[in-house]
Amino acid sequence: MIDPLNQLLEFLAIPSVSADPSHKQDVERAAHWLDNRLSEAGFAVEVVPTTGHPIVYAEKQVDASAPTVLVYGHYDVQPPDPLELWETPPFEPTIKDGKIYARGASDDKGQVFAHVAAAMQLADDLPVNLKFLIEGEEEVGSPNLVPFVKEHRRRLAADVVLISDSPMFAPGLPTLTYGLRGLAYLEVRLRGLARDVHSGAYGGAVPNAAHAAAWMIAQLKDPMGWIRIPGFYDDVVPVAPEERAMWARLPFDEEAFKAEVGAEATPGEPGYGILERRWARPTLDVNGLGSGYQGEGSKTVIPAEAFFKFSMRLVPDQDPEKIADLAEAYLREILPEGYAMEVIRHHGGDPVVVPTNSPPMQAAAQALEEAWGRETVFTREGGSIPIVADFMRELEAPVVLMGFGLESDNLHAPNEKFDAVNFEKGIEASKNFLRLLPMYLKGGSA
Amino acid sequence: MIDPLNQLLEFLAIPSVSADPSHKQDVERAAHWLDNRLSEAGFAVEVVPTTGHPIVYAEKQVDASAPTVLVYGHYDVQPPDPLELWETPPFEPTIKDGKIYARGASDDKGQVFAHVAAAMQLADDLPVNLKFLIEGEEEVGSPNLVPFVKEHRRRLAADVVLISDSPMFAPGLPTLTYGLRGLAYLEVRLRGLARDVHSGAYGGAVPNAAHAAAWMIAQLKDPMGWIRIPGFYDDVVPVAPEERAMWARLPFDEEAFKAEVGAEATPGEPGYGILERRWARPTLDVNGLGSGYQGEGSKTVIPAEAFFKFSMRLVPDQDPEKIADLAEAYLREILPEGYAMEVIRHHGGDPVVVPTNSPPMQAAAQALEEAWGRETVFTREGGSIPIVADFMRELEAPVVLMGFGLESDNLHAPNEKFDAVNFEKGIEASKNFLRLLPMYLKGGSA
Known part of the structure; x- marks a missing residue:
């Protein structure tokens, strides 16, 4: 079996820049590369053409009575400009000090491929029915995704939607995101x-x-x-005292935050902490x-x-x-x-907060904890991922946001990277989740 | 003798765009064109090189006991862009309905050349010592003018500085500007x-x-x-009631003003009229x-x-x-x-208000009145002409702002024009002024 890391490097070498028409063939190449990997893993794959870039849809049915998980991600990447600020070429993936440097390493090829690699490793032992919906237009506003989801509600039907396109709260700290603005x-x-x-x-x-x-x-x-x-x-909706108390336990360093953005002050509503102002106000x-x-x-x-x-x-x-x-x-x-x-x-999107005590979230929390060896924290995000509300509405399925990236991964910037350890543990967490989910859904606990 | 209008058309055909390095030779050509006209009129002319475009300096001494007038103006013009909006080419002067269309027609070639033409017509009957200071860098901020004035204070010494680079209050209404912000x-x-x-x-x-x-x-x-x-x-300094009363008599039409700038409202300090807000606040x-x-x-x-x-x-x-x-x-x-x-x-400039009852202003008022056949009005301007304060300070001479242009002349815009009648009457007014000034300075009245 080929090492997943080497496969990821191959994936990252394809310059699938969705915003740049001169890379149209490369975007398509990335879709077919995924098709090949998923087909090798025994999935029925379809590369669906759209008016823009294709959507890769794959499914593997194991047991009609088993739960179904839909993994969503994207294989397109941001443009690499400004090129001169990259220390290694954006489409010549380079491993340095345990970090994989390449455009798309963290956003989102590395994170979505962790789930593909997990499925490849589980092979015939897949404990759930698994579907992949991997688009090629996320970096250009996903114009064809919601119409596709609406048109294929039945085909995409799932008990849980799993997305890995977000950061962990801190290095080594397994994180589940349960809210988006x-x-x-x-x-x-x-x-x-x-x-x-x-x-x-x-x-x-x-x-x-x-x-x-x-x-x-x-x-x-x-x-x-x-x-x-x-x-x-x-x-x-005001933040509950328990929720605020939970955030107070997070390792948040205001001085490090100020240094990161180069701010001398963190102005905002008096009486609310920085995390609350970013996540819940x-x-x-x-x-x-x-x-x-x-x-x-x-x-x-x-x-x-x-x-x-x-x-x-x-x-x-x-x-x-x-x-x-x-x-x-x-x-x-x-x-x-x-x-x-x-x-x-201009565009809008609904805020989302999901319960942290639902069976899929609890399964995800244990899956991450087993992979990283630390208790999973629950956080919200200040940003918006409009597709999350769309999935919840169209598929009536809970969404689990299981991020493997870091704030410091240089998303949309030069020298994007993904920590190799997070890729490895991401694969592990994905396998854990698929194994644990059926038990949690049945009301059990591992 | 050549018709002054045809000479002006020749002057206007030279694209002396000071801001555009590709027109450097044209700017120089315009300076030499002026040199030739003034030399023909019996002036001692010097085309003074600067680090930028040359200054044309000319003088004709008639009588040591006669007063001396220094005419200031500029022979450079604004760039003609956007070219596509011109109805006739900016450097192919065209007369249509009594108006001379060309870049620089009003700002300032037409206005300054009215004084040159007056001097040519007066020839040996010039009643004053006359000096011309005509620069080629007014449209690029006159970087070399003040240093030149400071260096040549004695040579430029004059009893009056005469400038025609401003508008009349209304068509056919002779106007003297006595204040600048x-x-x-x-x-x-x-x-x-x-x-x-x-x-x-x-x-x-x-x-x-x-x-x-x-x-x-x-x-x-x-x-x-x-x-x-x-x-x-x-x-x-508050505006005196008499001054306010004088402005109230001016033919100012608020609706026409709003239409001219396309404004639905004329917001500003309550309790002050529009002219006072533009001129004296x-x-x-x-x-x-x-x-x-x-x-x-x-x-x-x-x-x-x-x-x-x-x-x-x-x-x-x-x-x-x-x-x-x-x-x-x-x-x-x-x-x-x-x-x-x-x-x-960035740059600054002093406000200026000069008395309207000084002999030079009264001479100018009569000169204009004789030319246009209407009583001269006294107005201020909202804009700044920093060189006016510089002349007053460096030469210790009163400045007369005798504008022949109109607000509607499209200065710095496509289809700049100068009414032929204002050019003719400008020549007449200039001659009148030179004739009347000695009498007014002696305390007489025509």
């Missing part, structure tokens, strides 16, 4: 004049869209982090802002237009549509006189 | 993080430079136009603002950096240096915690 994203375009005018000749008597944008942003969120949209907090952040002269030096112009884009991260039970409505109504209320405003709604 | 220009650069971070993973716990910029801008000026920098208004306008993602669609990033540039238009007796100091101190006071700030000072 949702998202509402709006863009505001303001216009106060038909054209830019001279700030000398007109200053004092005409609207200035840059100021209007600033006034509005200042009224959206105050410097203490409080969001001033009426009704914004109405549906926020809704936020509003301007992501882009522009008006007037953008070049070097000075130009004396009153800008006719301004724009700002902002994302709101949502928590249960906030509804992205309702929040976007509230935000838009407030924007219209605070719009200063003399400006035309256009509000554009 | 000053300028202080600052740029603020903020940084809250070492790098952009994901708005999901970090939102709620890290600084966001876009918000900091917005909060600060919102604290610089409120939506009513009030500037909140402590001490900002301390040195502002200080202002603060953000000229450029940027942070984070500038592209189409959405990107979920918390920007590490933000910048904003703002200009403050100043009125007597505000001092640009003092105002910049006050602004910088206030910026440091309102800077939110967790951000590093850099403040860059």
